[in-house]
Amino acid sequence: MSIRLYDTETRTVRDFLPLEPGKASIYLCGATVQSAPHIGHLRSGLNFDILRRWLNYRGYDVTFVRNVTDIDDKILAKSAEAGQHWWAHAATYETAFRQGYETLGCLPPTIEPRATGHVPEMIELMATLIERGHAYAVDGDVYFDVRSWPSYGELSGQKLDNMQAAGDSVGDSRKRDPRDFALWKATKPDEPADASWATPWGRGRPGWHLECSAMAGKYLGDTFDIHGGGLDLTFPHHENEIAQSKAAGRGFARYWMHNGWVTMAGEKMSKSLGNTVLVSEMARRWRPVELRYYLGAAHYRSAIEYSPDALDEAATAWGRVDNALARAKELVGDDVPDAPVPNDFAMAMDDDLAVPAALAVLHRTVRSINNRVDAWTNTDDDEQGLIDDLAELAAMIDVLGLNMPSAVAGESAALTETVDHLVRLALQQRQAARERKDYPASDAIRDSLAAAGVSVEDTAAGPRWKLKEH
Secondary structure (H helix, E strand, O other): OOOEEEEOOOOEEEEOOOOOOOEEEEEEEEEEOOOOOEHHHHHHHHHHHHHHHHHHHOOOEEEEEEEEEOOOHHHHHHHHHHOOOHHHHHHHHHHHHHHHHHHOOOOOOOEOOEHHHOHHHHHHHHHHHHHOOOEEEEOOEEEEOHHHOOOOOOOOOOOHHHOOOOOOOOOOOOOOOOOOEEEEEEOOOOOOHHHOEOOOOOOEEEOHHHHHHHHHHHHHOOEEEEEEEEHHHHHHHHHHHHHHHHHOOOOEEEEEEEEOOEEEOOEEOOHHHOOOOEHHHHOOOOOHHHHHHHHHHOOOOOOEEOOHHHHHHHHHHHHHHHHHHHHHHHHHOOOOOOOOOOHHHHHHHHEOOOHHHHHHHHHHHHHHHHHHHHOOOOOHHHHHHHHHHHHHHHHHHHHOOOOOOOOOOOOOHHHHHHHHHHHHHHHHHHHHHHHOOOHHHHHHHHHHHHHOOEEEEEEOOEEEEEEOOO
16 A cells, blocks of 8 residues: 555645655745744644654655744844844744754754755745746835736635735735735844845845745755645645745645644644643653654644643553553563564554554554563463564554653653662662561552652562653
């Protein structure tokens, strides 16, 4: 079965047929680095990380571009409020976003271009559009003429005559049509002098939509395979990208993929609504692997309703996986052979990344592992069956990016190692008490550990500990 992906532009699930056999090119709209990331921001990065991992598993050489928008109206406004240089403000939150992606176990992009580093490519694109009659300059601003492009609105399924005016059209009578969007914005007297660049039409800075077309073309060519982003970017951002890119004679993206929102009380998570949950705050309560499991467990096109209870359920579900891994490895060791994922898992992932169905296969394997451990008789058949299940589970975990250190929530690996050392000392004392038949002392040590949030399980291979679930 070939990989099939839902394409927003055609509104159908299509076979993935890449531009070049054996290769896949992806452009993902990344962060506008105005403030700290919340889980709604990072869900997109995580969903497309899973896509990238699956394409890799299926043998594709993937080039993954995720951009950084480091200049725009909000960055200038927020940096001024904070009394910072705009570029310093942007750099601070670019680092915060990168740390957020790393916290969730996302692979680093092949290329991570910044908008400010690609002004020459933007100027070239604007010049082409003006020459072809699809853009025009007015007082240093450059606008895309939407009526010059008859296909405008096809991605989002809208008709031009039913669209509202562009957000920057209020009070601007210089546009040919109020729905024309800005490719380039002339510098304003109250903006920092270094927040502008020279162009044939005057000094200014790029419009948001122009940036992505220029950067995608620079690194992936005029035509590439997949363009991704959040559902909220479909219009106007992606609609405008298509129009300006194709009007310039580029094929642009062959597939359009959009992930659903993270919502809170039914509303899209958004800083403007004040209903955000920062990744840095969540990582103090839940382990990174639990956060990844939570954000990746739903189908990428569906909405996720945020609640602490839902995250606790995800943590419990991952705890069952973690527990099965630990139980099995105590019997057969850590040296797990490579194995393909089960066929049912592969079929689910090939079917538009149906992660919920894939996780059902994963948890079926977890139950099989637990049943084998419970019935363990230490025969060759027992060992081989457990190793086979463990290898398949490891392969599925790897594809989903869940092969992350199971660190204590909000703490470093070094501290986790320290906690492990201290707990093992206590368990050695408990074992010594049991060997001398001092059962009250043994029970007291176990009770003390339980009071500290450490659960102890006695197994055939010796005592095993874990932190109690939330």
